[in-house]
Amino acid sequence: xxxxxxMAMNDAAYRAMKxxxxxxxxxxxxxxxxxxxxxxxAADFDKLVESLKKKELDPDRSMIVQVxxxxxxxxxxxxx
Amino acid sequence: MPVLxxxxxxxxxxxxxxLGFEDLAGNREEFDLVADTxxxxxxxxxxxxxxxxxxxxxSPEHTTxxxxxxxxxxxxxxxxxxxRSAHCYRSQTAADIVSRSHADFAGLVGLPILRxxxxxxxxxxxxxxxxxx
Numbered sequence: 001x002x003x004x005x006x007m008a009m010n011d012a013a014y015r016a017m018k019x020x021x022x023x024x025x026x027x028x029x030x031x032x033x034x035x036x037x038x039x040x041x042a043a044d045f046d047k048l049v050e051s052l053k054k055k056e057l058d059p060d061r062s063m064i065v066q067v068x069x070x071x072x073x074x075x076x077x078x079x080x
Numbered sequence: 081m082p083v084l085x086x087x088x089x090x091x092x093x094x095x096x097x098x099l100g101f102e103d104l105a106g107n108r109e110e111f112d113l114v115a116d117t118x119x120x121x122x123x124x125x126x127x128x129x130x131x132x133x134x135x136x137x138x139s140p141e142h143t144t145x146x147x148x149x150x151x152x153x154x155x156x157x158x159x160x161x162x163x164r165s166a167h168c169y170r171s172q173t174a175a176d177i178v179s180r181s182h183a184d185f186a187g188l189v190g191l192p193i194l195r196x197x198x199x200x201x202x203x204x205x206x207x208x209x210x211x212x213x
Contacts, residue, residue: 007137014139032136045152045165049136059104064136064152066167075120075143079177079188 003061009036010063027068034062082160083209088201090114090181095206097189099123100156101133108156109133111186114178115199115206119190123153123168126175126186130168138167145173155193160210166193 010033014021017038021031025041030048032040034057042048045064052062084097095115102108111129121143125133134151141150149170156163171187178185197210 010137011139059136062136063138065139069167073142075141077121077124077144077174078118079116079174 006035006061007063010034010061013037014063014065021065021067025067029067030064031067032057032062032064034058081209081211083207084157084160085205085207087205090185092181094178094181094185095201096182096185097206097208099189100158101129102154102156103133104135112182112184113187113189114181114185115194115208116188117191117194117199119188120192121169121188121190122166122192123155123190124148124171124174124188125168126179127170127172129186130170134168135165141169143169143171145171157210160197160208162196162210164196 013033013036025031030042030045031038032048032052039055039057040048040051042051048064086096088094089096096112097115098110098112100108100110113123133153135154136152138150138152140147151168153166153168155166175187178188194208197208198212199208201207
C-alpha cells in the first residue's frame with residue numbers, strides 16, 4: 001500500500017532541502033526521508049535499505065533520493 | 081564477457097533487452113524494454129509493472145510526458161551478473177508508445193543503464209555486454 005500523504009510530506013521536505021542536501025552530503029549519497037524528516041543516509045543503496053529495516057521504518061512511507069544526480073528540472077524524452 | 085543479444089523486434093523495429101526486477105519479497109520477473117540510448121532516464125516502466133516492483137519511492141520528476149512518479153527498483157539479470165538498484169520512472173504514455181511497436185514491450189531502458197556496460201548493434205541484432213571491459 002502507498003500513502004500519498006506520506007509521499008507528499010517526504011517530497012515537500014526533500015524539495016525544501018534539495019540545495020542543503022548537496023552541501024551536507026557527498027555527491028551520489030543516498031538519503032532517506034520518513035514522515036518528512038531525514039531518517040538515514042549511505043553511499044550504498046542496499047546499506048541504506050538495511051538501516052531502514054533495522055529502524056523498522058515502513059518502506060511505503062519512506063522516500064529515497066540520490067544527492068547530486070544532476071538531473072535537469074525538466075527531463076526531455078523523445079519517443080516515436 | 082556475458083552478453084545479451086536480441087534480434088530487433090516490433091512493427092517499427094526496435095532494439096530491446098529483457099531485464100528482470102525483484103520486489104522486496106524476492107519475487108522476480110522479466111520484462112522486455114526498448115533500448116533507447118537517447119533516453120536520459122535509467123528505466124521507464126508501464127504503471128502496473130512499476131507498481132508491482134517498486135521497492136522505495138523517490139521524488140517525482142517533471143518530464144516531456146508530464147509529472148512522473150519515480151522509484152527505486154532492484155534490477156536483476158543473473159546471466160550478466162547484474163544486480164543493482166535502479167531509479168525508474170512510471171509512464172503510461174511512454175508505455176503506450178512502445179507497446180504500439182510490440183505488445184510485449186513494457187517500457188524503456190535508457191542510457192544510464194546501458195552505459196554501465198557496452199552496447200552496440202548491426203543490421204539484425206542489438207547487444208549489451210556487462211560489465212564493460
